[in-house]
Amino acid sequence: MAPTLWLRVSHILRLVCLLHLAPAVVAAGLYELHLVTDSPATTGAEVNITASLVASDNGSLALPTDPLSYRFHWVHSPLLLKGKTEEAFRSTIRAVGNVPGDFPISVWVTSADCQMCQPVARSRLVLSITENIVGKLVITQNASLPWPSTYFTKTLLKTSFLLHDPSNFFKTASFLYSWDFGDGTQMVTEDSTVYYNRSIMGTFTVKLKVVAEWEQAALAAGKGIVQKTGHFSGSLKLQETLRGIQVMGPTEIQAFQEMTVTLNFLGSPPLTMCWRIKSECLPLEEHECRPVPVAGTVYNVTTIIMDPGDYCFSIRAENVISRTHQYHRVQVWPSRIQPAVFAFPCATIITMMLAFIMYMTLRNTTQQKDMVENPATAISPSQVSPTPSPLKRLGTSSLQVCLAVPT
Structure with a gap:
C-alpha cells in the first residue's frame, strides 16, 4: 500500500515541477521577433535596436494578456550598452561602437519564470558602424513631373545633403560642403542645399565632400577639435522634351514613285515613333500605327504611294517625358508614260x-x-499563187x- 501511495505522490510532484515549463514549450514556434535599427551610425554615436514579439501569421494566434510573462535577452558585445527600455512585448537597447565594422546583435525571448527554458522566439541582425559621416545626397527638380526620377535640361536642380543622425551626435558640429558637378562647376558652402542649372543633356555625377568639426573635452588638457568627413555622390540623366520634329522630304511626287522622308527629332533619345499616310492632317491614335524604337535623333522613312491625290504624312513621337506630332503634306500626280x-x-x-x-x-x-535562166522549170502564171x-x-x-x- 505504501509503495503505491508513494508512486502516486511522486507523479504529482513531477507534474508540479514541470507545470511552469508548459507555457514556454507550448509557445515555442508560435511567435516571432522583429528587429529594427536606426543604423548605420558613425563611431561614437548611439544606435537604437528594438525587438518586438509578435504572433506568427496563422490568422488566429494572439499575444498573452500579461506583457510581463516574457523576458528579452540581448547579446551586443563588443558594443557598449548605454541603456535599455522594456515595454509591452518590446525591448529597446542603446549601444555605442567606438571602432568601425559590422557587429552581430542577437536577442531571444523566454518565459519570465523560466529563463533557462527553450526560447519562445529568437532573431539577429548585423549592425554597421562607420568612421565617416552617415547621410545621403538627394537631387530633385523644381518642376511637377508625372515621371519619377526624370530630370530636364535648362531647369533648376535642387541638390541637398540629408544627415543621418538620430541620436543628435552632431548637434554641436559645424559643417562645410564641397560640391563638384562634373563639368568644371565647383563650390564650397556652409548650407547643405545648393541649386544648379545644367543645359547639356546626358548623364552626369554630382560629388560632395562633407566635413564636420566640433569641440570635445580632451583627457589631457581642456578641449580638443574633433573632425569627421564623408564622401557622397549621385548620378542622374538630364533629358530634353520633344520640342518638335523636322521633316525633310519632297512635297510633290508621281504615283508609284519611291519617296524617302528624313525625320529629325528635337529631343532626347531613346524614343519611339510611328507614322502613317492619311488623307487629312490629324493626330494619330494609338491603334493607327505600330510604334518603332528609335535610338538616335534621325530616322528615315521610305514608302510608295500608288494613287494620285493629296496626302498627309502624319508622325507621332514620344520619349519618357513628352510627346509630339508633326505633319508633312504630299501631292501625288498621275504617273506619266514617257x-x-x-x-x-x-x-x-x-x-x-x-x-x-x-x-x-x-x-x-x-x-x-x-525562171529566166531555166525556162524548162518555169511555172505557168496560173500555177503561181499571188x-x-x-x-x-x-x-x-x-x-x-x-x-x-x-x-
Whole structure:
C-alpha cells in the first residue's frame, strides 16, 4: 500500500515541477521577433535596436494578456550598452561602437519564470558602424513631373545633403560642403542645399565632400577639435522634351514613285515613333500605327504611294517625358508614260520589219532570175499563187502601235 501511495505522490510532484515549463514549450514556434535599427551610425554615436514579439501569421494566434510573462535577452558585445527600455512585448537597447565594422546583435525571448527554458522566439541582425559621416545626397527638380526620377535640361536642380543622425551626435558640429558637378562647376558652402542649372543633356555625377568639426573635452588638457568627413555622390540623366520634329522630304511626287522622308527629332533619345499616310492632317491614335524604337535623333522613312491625290504624312513621337506630332503634306500626280519607254521596242520592231522585207525582196528576185535562166522549170502564171508583200504579211498593227505612242 505504501509503495503505491508513494508512486502516486511522486507523479504529482513531477507534474508540479514541470507545470511552469508548459507555457514556454507550448509557445515555442508560435511567435516571432522583429528587429529594427536606426543604423548605420558613425563611431561614437548611439544606435537604437528594438525587438518586438509578435504572433506568427496563422490568422488566429494572439499575444498573452500579461506583457510581463516574457523576458528579452540581448547579446551586443563588443558594443557598449548605454541603456535599455522594456515595454509591452518590446525591448529597446542603446549601444555605442567606438571602432568601425559590422557587429552581430542577437536577442531571444523566454518565459519570465523560466529563463533557462527553450526560447519562445529568437532573431539577429548585423549592425554597421562607420568612421565617416552617415547621410545621403538627394537631387530633385523644381518642376511637377508625372515621371519619377526624370530630370530636364535648362531647369533648376535642387541638390541637398540629408544627415543621418538620430541620436543628435552632431548637434554641436559645424559643417562645410564641397560640391563638384562634373563639368568644371565647383563650390564650397556652409548650407547643405545648393541649386544648379545644367543645359547639356546626358548623364552626369554630382560629388560632395562633407566635413564636420566640433569641440570635445580632451583627457589631457581642456578641449580638443574633433573632425569627421564623408564622401557622397549621385548620378542622374538630364533629358530634353520633344520640342518638335523636322521633316525633310519632297512635297510633290508621281504615283508609284519611291519617296524617302528624313525625320529629325528635337529631343532626347531613346524614343519611339510611328507614322502613317492619311488623307487629312490629324493626330494619330494609338491603334493607327505600330510604334518603332528609335535610338538616335534621325530616322528615315521610305514608302510608295500608288494613287494620285493629296496626302498627309502624319508622325507621332514620344520619349519618357513628352510627346509630339508633326505633319508633312504630299501631292501625288498621275504617273506619266514617257516616249522613251516605247522607243527601244518600236525601233526593234521596225528594224525586224525592214530586214524581213529585204529578205523577201531578195528571195523573189532570185526566183525570177532562176525562171529566166531555166525556162524548162518555169511555172505557168496560173500555177503561181499571188505572194503577199512582206509588209502586208506582218500587218500594220505593230506600226500602228509605234505610231500611237504619245509624244
